[in-house]
Each structure stands twice: as C-alpha cells, then as structure tokens.
Amino acid sequence: MHHRLPEEPRVAVVGATGAVGHEFLSVLSQRRFPLAEISLFASPRSAGTRVPFVRDGRRHELPVQPLEEGSLQGFDVAFFSAGKGVSKAFAPAAAAAGALVVDNSSAFRMDPAYPLVVPEVNGEVLDRLDGPTIVANPNCSTIIALVAVHPLHAKARVKRMVVSTYQAASGAGAQAMRELEQQARDFAADQPLRTEIFGRQYLFNVFSHNSAVGADGYNEEETKLLLESRKIWSDDSVAITATCVRVPTLRAHCESINLSFETPLSEDEARELLRRAPGVEVIDDRAGNRFPEPLAAAGRDPVLVGRIRGDRSQAPGMGLDLFVAGDQLRKGAALNAVQIAERLLPARRGAATAELVGARR
C-alpha cells in the first residue's frame, strides 16, 4: 500500500519567516491546500511574531513558534525551508514521527535514500512511497531548467546541456532583495550604497554566483544543477555544464539553455511539445520581440519559455537554444514543494491536483 496523506493534513511550516516561508503560506492559501491545522516554526530569534495567513477568504494571524526538539510531533506534512543545518537536525525526527517532510534545503537532495522531485518531471516516484519520508525539493535553478527541458528530453533525449543563469536576489533570501532595493534608493539619494549581504554593489552590476567554488572551478550552485538534474532524470550520462550568475533582479531567475539531442527534434516540434507541457507557458513573439522576462514570471506559477530556435552551431534538428524565466520563490521553491505534497493527497483531491500540475504523459 502506497503512502497517502489524510484528506485534511496537519501541516507544519519550518522557516516560516523567511522569503520562501512567506511564499509557502501564499501558495497554500491560493491553492486552497486542505488543512486540518497549520503551525509555523522558526528559529528562537524569529519566533514570537505573528504572520498573516488567508484561509477561505478570511485573514488569520498565525503565531510563529520556536523550533525545538519534539516540536514536529503530530504533523502529516512538514515543509522545511530554514537552511541545511535545521533540516539535518529536525527533518529525520519529523519523518520518523509520521510527517511527510518536503525539504527545500540541499541537506538530502543527493542522498540516494531520499527522492528528489519535480512533479512535472519525475512525480511518479511519489506514487511509490511506502510511508512518511523526506522528499527533497531541488535547487531553484534545477527546477526551472528541468520544467522547460524535460518535455524535449522525453522526446529526443538531451545528450548535452549548456546553461548560463541570470539569477535574482531572492535566492539569497529576503534580506538580499531588500538590499538590492535599498541600493536603488541609495543611488537615487546620491548616498553610498550599503553592501552588507554580498559585499559588493549589486545594483547595475552582475557577479558570479556567491556560493563556494570547488577545486574543479564550479561553484556549488552549478554543481547542484549538474548533479540534481541527473538524479531527477535517473540518467547519469547526460552531460551538463553551467555558469551561474547573479543579476540585479528581485525574484525570478532566467536561464539561457543550449541543448544537444540524441535524436532529431525540430524547432516546431519542440514549440508544440512545450505548448502542451505541464507547468510551461510559451512566450515566443519574434515580431513583437516579447520573450520570457523575470518581471513577467514574478509572482506566477509557470516557467516561461521562449527564444525557441534551432541551434545554428549544430546539425539541423540536433540542437536548440531556449531562454526561460521562472519565479525563484514559487516554482523554484515553495510551489514545487506544495505540488509534491498535493500529489500525495487522497485520490479525489489527487485527481484535481493532477489537473493543476498537469498530467504526466
């Protein structure tokens, strides 16, 4: 018998005061995720505050409790987004106590004991869970790339993928978003720019992703994209390289993606596959020069895909270029995690959810 959540699960949100935590509450509210109860947790430093939550049109003020040993007893679902350390310390016990943990940190992503899931790509692994466990939510850049590329991969198999990212402040948290906005105000006021988060000017600048760089020269963000994509596709032979870069945008990432296929796939076939793909919205208006932009993706669910074109550097049909944009806080984090939980709701609700997420082909 495969694991199912009760019709109205008891839900915990760990890291409720951060940028992703805030988005968890919006997404649960907007999607009318069924709830017997919802409890919010944060570090003792952030606990004690109250956070607004809209349920069935009524606004509630939910208290934020300090996360302590034993806090996560008696929940059916626990969404974690409080960093790797908190996940390592609290997620295994929460799962052992009966909760499906959907963990947005990198703590368990590459652990073979736990699934790493983008519902549109490998959601079927969720249908085979035999009890409460930890399900890892992939890194934002990985999710956004794979929602766009998977429909093409399923048809023509991606042999090689070259990705360059244009990543927003939100990936570094709410404080980074505020600092970028503050720098615009400082600039306008002709004041020195405050640079506490990244130690450098972010406004009117671009810089290599601020994660640590390994011995092979790849930073952690790039390595995540390489390794997580292969795990999600269950295919270690896909060759991937990535260059991850921060640009001064607030909450949606863009990615320039170059693909090489094993079997031919025309630009028109690709566009048609993407038009029908779950979680994707094609924006590819060549005459009007309208393509995916972070501001058009911000606050929305779909990954926007455009600039779909046959790659002139490869044999006809054997490669494509794409440009995609996706909300880092929604599909890149909270929305994907909530979709994972939705897939485990009982059948009737599950059917409605499959429609929301889009059916697997």
Added chain:
Amino acid sequence: MHHRLPEEPRVAVVGATGAVGHEFLSVLSQRRFPLAEISLFASPRSAGTRVPFVRDGRRHELPVQPLEEGSLQGFDVAFFSAGKGVSKAFAPAAAAAGALVVDNSSAFRMDPAYPLVVPEVNGEVLDRLDGPTIVANPNCSTIIALVAVHPLHAKARVKRMVVSTYQAASGAGAQAMRELEQQARDFAADQPLRTEIFGRQYLFNVFSHNSAVGADGYNEEETKLLLESRKIWSDDSVAITATCVRVPTLRAHCESINLSFETPLSEDEARELLRRAPGVEVIDDRAGNRFPEPLAAAGRDPVLVGRIRGDRSQAPGMGLDLFVAGDQLRKGAALNAVQIAERLLPARRGAATAELVGARR
C-alpha cells in the same frame, strides 16, 4: 608600399555627441593620440554645441559642426559612430577623399571589400592596406568575446562556441543609460517608471536583446556575433551560437562562453595563455569569489576573463567555460577603433602603440 598615417594626423569624429563619440574623445585624449587637428561632427540637430576635449593637460571646448556633403575633406582619419545610415552616406566619400575611416556601425562589417578588425586578433590585415579605406569596427559583443577567446583559438582551435551575453544599457546609447538610472530614481520616489527607450521596465529586469529577430529566430545582435567572428578569424567552419540578453547594467557587457576545442587544452594552459594575452586581464580568484564584473570593467581598457575551468560536459581538455566582462563603450567600440588607427601610425609611434595594444605572437 603599405598605407601609413602621417605622424600627426588630422582627425574627424563623426557622431561626436553620442555615448561612443564621447568615449572617442576620452580615449584619444588619454592615449595622447597624436593630432594635427581634431574636428567634431554630428547631425544638424546636435551641431552647434561645444564638447570638452583635454589635450596635453589643457581643456578645450571643441565646436560640433553639422555633417554635410564635403564636410569630410582633408582628414587623415575619420572615426564614425553615428549609425549605419550616416556611415553609408558619408564614409565612402571620406575614404575617397583620403581618410582612413574607422566605422563603428554595421554598414560595412560583412562587406568583403572591407576589413573587420580587432587588433589583438587580426591586426596584421591593417599592415597590408594599400591606401585609405574603410575599416569596420566589429560589434561590441564580438570584440569582447574574441579578445578573450582568440588566444585559446590560436592554440587549440575553437570548433564550437556557445555564448550567452549580459549586455549593458550603453549599447543602446546614452539615452538608454540615462533611462536606466532614471528608473532607479523613479523607483526610489515611488513613481511610475519611464519606459521610453525599450518600452518596458529595465530596472530589476532582464530581456532578450532589442534588435530585430530574423526568420531563423536569431536576433541581429546574435547574427552579428556569429558572422563577424568567422570573418575576423577567416574561418567559416567555426560553429557558433549565441543568446544575447540585456541586463540592467550601465556600460560593460558580460559574456558566458562555452568552448569546444579541436586539440586538447588544459585549464592551466588556458589560464597561462590568457595571462600573457594582449588586452586581457585575468580575474579568477576562486577562494575570494572574485571574478569579472561589469563594474570592475567599466571605464577600463582590458577585457576581464575569469571562471576559467575545464568543462565537465566534455572530454577532459576538450572544452572550457569562461566568464568575461568588457567595457562596451571602450574596447567594445571607441578604444578598438582608436587602436586600429594607432596601428597605422608611422613606425616609431607604431612601436609604442604595439606595446600598448600588446604585440602579436
């Protein structure tokens, strides 16, 4: 006998009031380009103003004359940066009247009758000119990419190059730079953002390059990079694809470049070649997470190159990833054009210039 300029040429700058025109004057002044005289031209709309020019430490106010038929008689060098239409209308006559025209527009770049030159890459074609002619200055993205990639191409031959750009406002002119800054002020003042130049919010946004998109889905900026690189390298077999994107920065472009080589080239060899390469400055501090940034390139001559690493998606030694930044107005436009003229100065001066530009290997 090959063409040489006089020791102190009479110089015209056409398009003197634009962003690149302004940079021409800075570069000529800073490099102490020898001048018998310097005359500035612009459209009748911009003519009549005076523009500051520093020569040998003294500030002059040069009048801007309207560009008319016959204006460009009696010059040894004419730098053009007033758009394709003005170049087509005035450059051939200026060359016929004896001027070396260095044209920053796209009017003559792909015309086989005229050379297209990045001095560090194919400067030797200038040594074979047999009289005054038009020399085309490549597109900014092309120059910045090739200064960085050529030293590797010369050693291991680039078979394929995948480029994603992060382009600044300056490529769309001084007004675009002002609009981006104004949007930061509008944001800070909580006012609607003015969007006259690009018809969309640029602050905190990213968008596909604003040039026209062709039937093959490539925009003009991308097509320029593909075709110009091949012409400069005299090699139509190099496979290139590019995705050109504007990011909200002011005057330096970045490019994420993925290379595939014909013969193996290690990361260490590549770094060493780049350290010795003319016009290149390697910034590749993995421990400190310091790599090329537009703000570090702005106002400076070299193309900054970093994130140099063996590509994990290719066989060891057969591919590299790079991230580069270069000032769009300087090396991407005015500086490259002035370096073209410097190479044609008489021998003694030419020797000094060769040192500035870096000697050809």
